[in-house]
Amino acid sequence: MAFSNFSDSVLDRMTPRWIEFSRRWGLKSVPLVAGATVWLRWTGLTWLAFVGSLLFVEVGERSDLSLMEGVLGGALIGLAQWQILRSHLSHAHRWLIASVLGWGTLTLFHIGALGWMAPGVENLLFRSLLGLVYGAYVGAGLGVAQWLAVRKQVVQAWRWIPLNSGIWAVAIAFGWLVGGSLRAVSHLFISEVFGLMVAWGAIAALSGVGIVGLIYQETYSEKS
Amino acid sequence: MRSLISLLQRLTSRWLHVIHHSLANQSQRPRLQAFLSTLPVIALCLVLTLWSPSQQPNETPNEISNEISKETLIQTQLSAPKPAQVSVPRFAQVPSEIRGVWITNVASTVLFAPWGIPRAVRQLSDLQFNTVYPVVWNRGKTFYHSPTLRQITGHDIAPVIALTHPTEDPLVEMARVGHRANLRVIPWFEYGFMVPLHSRLAREHPDWLTTRRNGSQQLHETSLTGNRPDKHSLLSHLLNPLLNSGAPKSLGWLNPLHPEVQQLVLDLVTEVVSQYDIEGIQFDDHFSLPVEFGYDPYTVALYLSEHEGQRPPEDVADEAWIRWRADRFSQFVGVLHSRIKENCPTCLVSLSPNPAKFAYRFHLQDWRTWVSNHWIDELVVQVYRDELTRFEGELAKETLQSTRDQIPVSIGILTGTWRRPIPFEQIKEQVISSRDHHFSGVAFFYWDTLWSYFTPESPQKRRQNFRELLAER
Numbered sequence: 001m002a003f004s005n006f007s008d009s010v011l012d013r014m015t016p017r018w019i020e021f022s023r024r025w026g027l028k029s030v031p032l033v034a035g036a037t038v039w040l041r042w043t044g045l046t047w048l049a050f051v052g053s054l055l056f057v058e059v060g061e062r063s064d065l066s067l068m069e070g071v072l073g074g075a076l077i078g079l080a081q082w083q084i085l086r087s088h089l090s091h092a093h094r095w096l097i098a099s100v101l102g103w104g105t106l107t108l109f110h111i112g113a114l115g116w117m118a119p120g121v122e123n124l125l126f127r128s129l130l131g132l133v134y135g136a137y138v139g140a141g142l143g144v145a146q147w148l149a150v151r152k153q154v155v156q157a158w159r160w161i162p163l164n165s166g167i168w169a170v171a172i173a174f175g176w177l178v179g180g181s182l183r184a185v186s187h188l189f190i191s192e193v194f195g196l197m198v199a200w201g202a203i204a205a206l207s208g209v210g211i212v213g214l215i216y217q218e219t220y221s222e223k224s
Numbered sequence: 225m226r227s228l229i230s231l232l233q234r235l236t237s238r239w240l241h242v243i244h245h246s247l248a249n250q251s252q253r254p255r256l257q258a259f260l261s262t263l264p265v266i267a268l269c270l271v272l273t274l275w276s277p278s279q280q281p282n283e284t285p286n287e288i289s290n291e292i293s294k295e296t297l298i299q300t301q302l303s304a305p306k307p308a309q310v311s312v313p314r315f316a317q318v319p320s321e322i323r324g325v326w327i328t329n330v331a332s333t334v335l336f337a338p339w340g341i342p343r344a345v346r347q348l349s350d351l352q353f354n355t356v357y358p359v360v361w362n363r364g365k366t367f368y369h370s371p372t373l374r375q376i377t378g379h380d381i382a383p384v385i386a387l388t389h390p391t392e393d394p395l396v397e398m399a400r401v402g403h404r405a406n407l408r409v410i411p412w413f414e415y416g417f418m419v420p421l422h423s424r425l426a427r428e429h430p431d432w433l434t435t436r437r438n439g440s441q442q443l444h445e446t447s448l449t450g451n452r453p454d455k456h457s458l459l460s461h462l463l464n465p466l467l468n469s470g471a472p473k474s475l476g477w478l479n480p481l482h483p484e485v486q487q488l489v490l491d492l493v494t495e496v497v498s499q500y501d502i503e504g505i506q507f508d509d510h511f512s513l514p515v516e517f518g519y520d521p522y523t524v525a526l527y528l529s530e531h532e533g534q535r536p537p538e539d540v541a542d543e544a545w546i547r548w549r550a551d552r553f554s555q556f557v558g559v560l561h562s563r564i565k566e567n568c569p570t571c572l573v574s575l576s577p578n579p580a581k582f583a584y585r586f587h588l589q590d591w592r593t594w595v596s597n598h599w600i601d602e603l604v605v606q607v608y609r610d611e612l613t614r615f616e617g618e619l620a621k622e623t624l625q626s627t628r629d630q631i632p633v634s635i636g637i638l639t640g641t642w643r644r645p646i647p648f649e650q651i652k653e654q655v656i657s658s659r660d661h662h663f664s665g666v667a668f669f670y671w672d673t674l675w676s677y678f679t680p681e682s683p684q685k686r687r688q689n690f691r692e693l694l695a696e697r
Contacts (some may be wrong), residue, residue, distance in 0.1 A: 049536055058683055058684065059677070059682070059683075060683070060684045060685075061681075061682040061684070061685055119684070153253050176241050186645075187640070187645045187677070187680050188675075188677070188678055188679070188680065188681065189677050189681060189682050189683070190677035190678055192682075194679055
């Protein structure tokens with residue numbers, strides 16, 4: 001079977017489902033190039049912001065990051081994402097503020113350091129489970145802060161909360177799994193940093209998909 | 225800090241000027257808006273700059289009590305060091321427990337980041353260290369401004385270090401911030417007589433290099449691993465190019481018996497002890513002549529002249545041949561000691577060799593004789609052993625015990641390398657053992673494996689462990 005025949009059959013099956021999905025969730029048809037550009041920029045900048053934050057924030061094993069470090073890390077991530085959002089949302093600076101306050105608050109409660117933290121256990125299964133739980137928790141917390149920032153502009157913005165929670169759960173679990181596996185081989189803590197870089201890569205890429213959906217769906221102004 | 229504040233004031237004044245004129249002129253509004261849009265970024269940069277680890281270490285009562293003269297402050301503003309006054313060192317007395325650390329340029333970021341030195345010193349001081357051994361000589365390059373080396377290689381300092389320290393000599397900075405934090409600063413001639421064969425120094429003076437029996441100038445790969453067994457994991461093999469940190473593959477050895485080589489070392493050492501505000505100078509196991517060397521034309525001619533035309537033995541380990549070379553080398557150590565004391569009477573001469581038997585038989589370092597002749601003021605013996613029984617076995621040897629009665633002797637403890645991470649528990653055992661054997665202190669090799677990402681534990685956990693360990697005394 002030629003590849004074109006195969007791809008045509010797949011597209012024929014997928015298209016009606018995608019249309020139905022878009023209708024149900026109120027998504028606009030996203031121009032491919034524009035959407036891909038936003039996704040690429042979001043993913044790249046978010047990940048680079050995390051890498052840049054490592055110059056100032058030291059990865060630790062427990063939630064022993066200071067409030068200042070949490071705020072700084074959040075500010076760097078928020079700043080990178082604000083760069084993307086400001087050309088699509090009218091009050092994008094709220095996203096930056098939400099990131100700073102969200103990370104700061106979570107750090108204050110000794111859970112926000114998750115993005116710069118490795119678990120203190122070696123067992124890979126236990127690590128993954130911890131990653132799922134803590135990731136979901138922090139993702140939801142950040143999601144709430146960011147939802148507050150965009151809820152007046154984006155229709156059904158509340159969906160960002162469970163989406164972000166799921167993304168963080170999967171990404172942190174995967175990152176901690178990678179970090180733990182590397183550390184078992186190398187016996188160096190730098191492995192955990194690599195694991196977090198993988199986690200942030202996943203967070204950036206997956207949340208990028210979500211943000212493209214968020215940006216290109218109906219806004220309240222368009223609806224009215 | 226004053227210059228930073230001044231810079232910020234100038235920037236602020238400039239911004240206010242721009243805003244003032246823009247508000248006064250409607251046509252300038254777009255420019256103003258563009259300018260204002262960058263303010264969050266600028267503000268963040270300012271916060272990062274002020275918050276970054278490059279800021280000065282916090283003043284502590286100890287630091288304040290250790291006053292720094294105006295002359296010293298003025299000196300630190302100069303890019304080139306000026307001749308230091310010979311004065312009584314800040315630490316005329318040896319600390320009650322020596323707690324030292326080596327700071328190198330290999331697999332390390334301290335010297336390559338502008339904030340590296342203040343950050344390292346602040347953390348060391350915070351954890352109650354009292355001595356640093358910063359590298360000043362490595363791979364045929366200096367890490368201070370050396371007019372002597374400029375004449376030979378064209379560079380008075382390692383080029384990358386010159387880039388990262390454009391305004392202040394790194395050794396001046398190390399001494400300045402080190403003394404402020406009550407640390408003894410003892411520059412370390414890490415490479416001793418060892419040089420990469422591709423280095424400018426080796427290429428300019430191939431006649432300065434000594435040779436092996438087969439005529440090769442290249443150091444045998446296993447020559448220096450006697451005291452540093454490296455465990456190679458599969459991962460470390462894969463990561464070798466990174467882990468080697470650009471280490472030269474082919475190393476040669478400057479002939480320590482050659483008069484011109486001796487003059488080079490004397491000149492380099494004189495520069496350091498006479499022009500910098502330091503407590504002493506340190507040499508290590510590379511300040512030696514590996515037993516396989518000594519078959520170069522100069523040494524052979526010298527041997528022939530003293531042995532009625534008889535050539536050196538073919539057996540590199542021949543006892544008399546070892547003794548002859550070691551004695552010639554020891555003569556130079558005596559000259560070097562005199563030169564150091566002439567230029568800086570208060571400077572300590574520190575040596576960090578391998579245990580005596582190994583040092584003599586494999587590196588021709590007869591340091592027992594050097595100690596007996598009062599050429600060495602402080603000894604830091606490298607005891608890089610994993611098993612505690614072997615470690616304690618070295619500490620219990622008669623040579624170390626008797627040397628301990630003559631001069632302060634510390635124990636060099638390996639805290640790990642990128643290839644060979646060492647858990648804190650092992651370090652703790654060795655520190656306690658050194659204390660139990662009544663040595664003067666410990667020195668750790670090296671800074672980047674005390675607490676960093678390149679250790680088995682997290683940096684915070686490692687710092688906490690060191691804090692508790694060093695607070696026990």
